[in-house]
Amino acid sequence: MTPTIPFKQKIKKFVLVYLTDWGIVLIVGLILYGLMIGSVLPKNPNVKLHEIATNDIQSPIDTVDTQATQAKRQEAIGSTPSAYAYNKNLGLIQVEKVGDLFDTIAEVKNDEKISSDSTQEQVNAAIKIIMDRLSDSTDSHLPNNTMTALITASDHNLQIAEDIASTSIYEAMNAKVGWNDLERAQDKASASLPSSVLNDSIRRALNEVLHAYITANYSFDANATKQNKQEAARNVDNVVIHQGEVIVKKGELVTNDMIRQLKLVGLLDEHFNLIPFVGLLLFVSFITFIFWFEYFRFKENHPNYSVKFLYIYAIIFCGAAAIIKICSYLRLTNISGISYLVPLAMAPLMIRILLNERVAVVSGLLLSLVGSVLFGISAKAAIFDSSMGIVLFFSSLAGALVLRKRQARPKIMQTGGLIALVNVLVVLSLLMFQNTPFSLLSTGLSLGFAALSGFLSVVLTNGLMPLFETGFSILSPIRLIELSNPNHPLLRKILIEAPGTYHHSLMVANLAERACEVIGANGLLARVAAYYHDVGKTKRPKFFVENQMNGINPHDKISPQLSRTIIISHPYDGADILRQYRMPKEIVNIAEQHHGTTLLKYFYVKAQEQSEQPIDESEFRYPGPKVQSKEAAVVELADSIEAAVRSMKKPNPVKVNNLVKSIFNDRLSDGQFDECNITLKELKSVEKSIDETLRGVYHSRIEYPKDLKMKKVNPKWQ
Incomplete structure (x- = not known):
């Protein structure tokens, strides 16, 4: 029956496994939100209408000024001239109409027998007939006296009048005649009537005909005018208030239009707007998600993961964001380029050392995004400061990639110089992009602060690294490299007190x-753990064969049980010594576990030979624990194999290979790797690697004949 887990233990496990990780990630998100909330808080300037502005006020966003745009369009519509159309055929049409008039008059005159002797009633009746016939073909209406003069005229005079009217109308309307020029054209045509061939009544009648039939042929085109004005309005671009544009200049009188623009960009908006806060929440959520994702990848791929790595990651990340926030206020000093002093490369440097390169690169990108927001807040002109974001990104990228794999603590001149060079080149390129005249002072200050940032990052990294290594017991590559220094007190102790053990440890380290x-x-x-794994032998160095230089073995004079006690105690004596020297836990564990629960076969067999009673095998086994990590398992195999090969007489590749397989199979069958996460495939790879390395050490050599006599050397060659 499977035992049930108590409810309290389930709750405790849930809290430790899930809430710890998610709680820290949530705290990181809250800290970032708190640092960047200034980007969405109202930045209401202290301005009043008809007062002098005390400082420049810039637009925080890009927005369209609809009122100014509409005014500009109305101005374009008003300045667009009206369109006119010229109807060049209208003169011929009017000539045709006046011809119809005279033809109708002539027909009615003949039909009604009208002459100069006709009564007024006959004339009026004829005029009515003429008007009825012309009602559909003309829109020109002549007075009765004009019609009377024409209908009572002789046929000859009527024909002359028609010819003169047609010619005058055609000549007058052969040019463009606008409404403004119509009266002048009509008067000009009337003035040109020949007085020699026309009597006064006919001339007066023709004058009325010309005024009635000469009309404007160049007139206003309403549709074309409307289209032109609409096209002019469409061609007017929107009036945009650009981000960073100065709306109110220092020392200017604040006008109604300035107040309107400030309200338009939201600087005088007194109403609470939730949308920017939601936008910032989404932005921070994105940053936090990438933060968690990279942490999760690191967690899955790290063989010795502990939650302390999340604490370290969160502290460095949030600390770097806080430093950016503090440095953003350096702009208030108005010193040119001082904002480039921010030492952001420190964070990727530390993350690269304490975690890995990928996390460092991604963290640098995220922090540069955070920095662009934080510097945008301080500028009070934009939500994002893209130029500063670019500088921070390349600086952090340099911090993540510049450190070499096995470099000790970052060297101030070397590492700082490389980061400084990247910073200077990026800042210089941005200054060139602006296409503005270079100022020796401001450019020099900007480049100087950018270079100083690189060295400051390395100084801070070297200063803070010991705090993290000590506070979280972190075994970083830098710390390991420092521990591998031959001048370390413990290594010198091993070299002086147990030189054979020292050289044995060097061989084990290589394997x-x-x-x-x-x-x-x-x-x-x-490698480093192998250097220290046998430090416990320094308590009684002569009891270990590699330190017995004069051939005297003290075990020959003592009982197997005492020998067992001395030999078995050395891993635990070594662990105690390492703890006294405050060595990292990982190295202490490997020193304590490197023999696991293996059997001291030599002294066990010797004890059995000397005893008449059976001896329990457990009495001659190391008490453990068995190896708990891959590194400990490899060190155990390398230690056992190197010691065994060292004791062989005339080792050769075949003997070495057989010995390696024998020890490997013995450890495997003895269950020494049961508590370790190493796989059988990996153990086979370890066996092969150790065998190949030892083959290189104990390769076949040429045997020279013993009786080979040296020839006498020519003195001049010596």
């Missing part, structure tokens, strides 16, 4: 490092 690299484990940790 273990290469084998760990083959299976993807921490080769540097295995």
